[in-house]
Amino acid sequence: MSFSSLGLTPALLSALRDRSYTDATAVQAAAIPVILQGKDVIAEAQTGSGKTIAFCAPLLQNLVLTAARPRAVQVLILVPTRELAAQVGTTLSSLCKSVAPAAKLAVVFGGVSINPQMLHLRGGADIVIATPGRLLDLIDHNALSLACVTTLVLDEADRLLELGFADELNRIVAMLPAQRQNLLFSATFAPEVESLAARISPQPQRIRIEVTDAGKPDITQRAIRVDAARRTQLLRHLLSTEKWPRVLVFVATKYAAELVAVKLRRAHIAAEPFHGELTQGKREQVLADFKASRLKVVVATDVAARGIDIAQLPVVVNYDLPRSSDDYIHRIGRTGRAGLSGLAYNFVTPESAAHFALIARKQGLRLELESIPGFEASALPVPVSERVPDVNGGVKGKRPSKKDKLRALAAQQAAAAKDDN
Structure with missing residues (x-):
């Protein structure tokens, strides 16, 4: 109109x-x-x-x-x-x-x-x-x-x-x-x-405004199975083989944004973190450098999922999966804008497979979990259809306690931190 x-x-x-x-x-x-x-x-x-x-x-x-x-x-x-x-x-x-x-x-x-x-x-x-x-x-x-x-x-x-x-x-x-x-x-x-x-x-x-097939952004979405400790290596591999000019990588925490950016710079890839604890001057500089293609990769927390308009951004990578399906919409919406096509890659670890299945179901996605040769996950996730439903909210003594969950998260982060190559 x-x-x-x-x-x-x-x-x-x-x-x-x-x-x-x-x-x-x-x-x-x-x-x-x-x-x-x-x-x-x-x-x-x-x-x-x-x-x-x-x-x-x-x-x-x-x-x-x-x-x-x-x-x-x-x-x-x-x-x-x-x-x-x-x-x-x-x-x-x-x-x-x-x-x-x-x-x-x-x-x-x-x-x-x-x-x-x-x-x-x-x-x-x-x-x-x-x-x-x-x-x-x-x-x-x-x-x-x-x-x-x-x-x-x-x-x-x-x-x-x-x-x-x-x-x-x-x-x-x-x-x-x-x-x-x-x-x-x-x-x-x-x-x-x-x-x-x-x-x-x-x-x-x-x-x-209902999202019709004709009105949907042209975003090709992929889900890649990979162990948590090998995500940075996989990201470097994709940057090398796919020849993407610019990539916005989403992570869950400020610590992860800093760590992944450091690892990419060690591999001579122009990368910077982007999160809420940076000074305003630094945030503006990172965005300006990214828009001008002086940076190849920006590793961001969800602060970049809203209101950031990068013209002709070809790829978004969910290094860490978003917390919710709504956050997923906003993350991948940084690409495929203004009538252009885009790509959205999701790194799915064995630990996050169930969460990704929930996001996919809410989004109506039917994405096959792919494997990149050389980066296959060491453990297969249990298919959702084979899980025993917990109708009673779990059995006391069987469910992981809060401390158990924190220990598991710490172990996962420690394993990821060892990935320095």
């Missing part, structure tokens, strides 16, 4: 064309007219479907700029990560240059000094894109007020709650005017998000 049929102004249409946005995606076509009418929206659409433009374009059109000083915050956009804040800010800034050059944007997040952000907010702002914690810090410093907010946007609302922002969100919502427009966008909606939506928006317009 053409953007011209959605009620956008000629100035916005021209700005979208200048940035190579031609036809509207399904979520954009459904959401833009409703947002222009000032209605509340809860929108669920797959990763890479254009949700950012779906709320940025109509918000700019609805924005009313006045000559009043200081400026009052009219639009508040809350996001879970620094990277997503920067991405939304870049999109809005590029459109503002053509549509509303007088609008003042503020992108604020933690991990950096608060002082420059406070200076930028002197005189107010029209639109604020923020992570919840830093927003509350700025409010506590009297750097801004939410008393005049007319529109609240929660982008990746489920991730906001996963990262433990529930208390912060409740505090922020309590500071907002009762009469406002509420917009919630995400690729997945957990029960916690539904509860949040019910509290802040009693009668929203619900938009759910």
